[in-house]
Each structure stands twice: as structure tokens, then as C-alpha cells.
Amino acid sequence: MKGPSSAENRRLLGLLDSALVREARLWKVPVSKGGCIQGADISSSLHQDMIVWLRDMNRRFQFCPETFALGVCVLNRLLATVKAQPKYLKCIALTSLVLAAKINEEDKVVGSVSGLVSASGCNFSAAEIVRMERIILDKLQWDLYTATPIDFIHIVSR
Structure with missing residues (x-):
């Protein structure tokens, strides 16, 4: 198997550099202090539970790994930006997944917000998810896309 040419290596290096610059500009990690996410009353274990729940929802909705x-x-990014209350964490998590799906998935795969809310089994209404979408978009200045580990894998595997 032939290795990548020097031109291909420069192109890959350029892609990685641009992804790193964007990530450095946008990314704030939610720091855990004393077992809670800094600036929020959300414990690290609750945060991890939400990630696992999001993975399960991603599978249930048959979204791609990039969406998750x-x-x-x-x-x-939102948890690093605002102080969120634990009672709203599932709403925030589901809304984050819905917004990601609107970016990465075909419209026919995403379906309606009310359908996603119903399938998720969470106790929020479609109107609350739509309201949370506006809050997240506002807090993240309508710039939702950031480099993800999956993007890195795609760049390296080319």
C-alpha cells in the first residue's frame, strides 16, 4: 500500500490546523470542581449519565455517530457557558442532540420535534425543546459546529 504524497500530507496538516484553530476559539470544557461542573449544580456523575442517555437516544433515533x-x-459548550440547573439537564441534552441532528441528518431522519420528545420519554414538551433551542443558539452565538473527535478520525483516516 502506497503512503500519502507530500501534497496530501500538507492538505491533511492544513485540515487539522484549521480544526484546532476553530476548536481553540470555541471550546470551553466544563471543568469539574468538587464533583460538580463548574458554574452549575451538576455533578460529574449526572453529566456522565446524560452522555450515556444521549448515546441511547442517538441509537433510538438512528442518528449517525457524528450527530452524537x-x-x-x-x-x-453550553454547560461551560451558563449555570444550568439539574432539573433542566435532560431538556438541554435532548435539545443539544436535536440541534446536532438538524445539522448532520437528513430532514426525513430527524422527523418532528414532538416525535423526538415523545420517543425520548422525557417530561418536556415540544414547545419547551423549541424554547431551549433558542436559548442554546443565543448562548452559543448561533455557532453550533465545533470540531469533534469524529472529525479528527475522518481527517486522519483519509
Whole structure:
């Protein structure tokens, strides 16, 4: 098997560099202090539970892995930006996944927000998810896309 040419290596290096620059500009990790996410009353274990729940929802909705990765990134970026209450965490998590799906998935795969809410089994209404979408978009300045681990894998595997 022939290795990549020097031109291909430069192209891959350029892609990685641009992804790193974007990530450095956008990414704030939700820091855990004293077992809670900094700036929120959300414990690390609750945060991990939400990630597992998002993975399960991603599978249930048959979204692609890129949607899950972006949903987690949106959730983490929001938690690093605002003080969220634990009672709203599932709403925030589901909304993060819905927003990621609207970016990564075909419209026919995503379906309606009310259908996703119903299938998720969470106790929020479609109107609350739509309201949370506006809040997340506002807090993240309508810039939802950030480099994810899946993007890195795609770049390296080319």
C-alpha cells in the first residue's frame, strides 16, 4: 500500500490546523470542581449519565455517530457557558442532540420535534425543546459546529 504524497500530507496538516484553530476559539470544557461542573449544580456523575442517555437516544433515533459527537459538544459548550440547573439537564441534552441532528441528518431522519420528545420519554414538551433551542443558539452565538473527535478520525483516516 502506497503512503500519502507530500501534497496530501500538507492538505491533511492544513485540515487539522484549521480544526484546532476553530476548536481553540470555541471550546470551553466544563471543568469539574468538587464533583460538580463548574458554574452549575451538576455533578460529574449526572453529566456522565446524560452522555450515556444521549448515546441511547442517538441509537433510538438512528442518528449517525457524528450527530452524537456534535450533540455532546453542544451540551458541553453550553454547560461551560451558563449555570444550568439539574432539573433542566435532560431538556438541554435532548435539545443539544436535536440541534446536532438538524445539522448532520437528513430532514426525513430527524422527523418532528414532538416525535423526538415523545420517543425520548422525557417530561418536556415540544414547545419547551423549541424554547431551549433558542436559548442554546443565543448562548452559543448561533455557532453550533465545533470540531469533534469524529472529525479528527475522518481527517486522519483519509
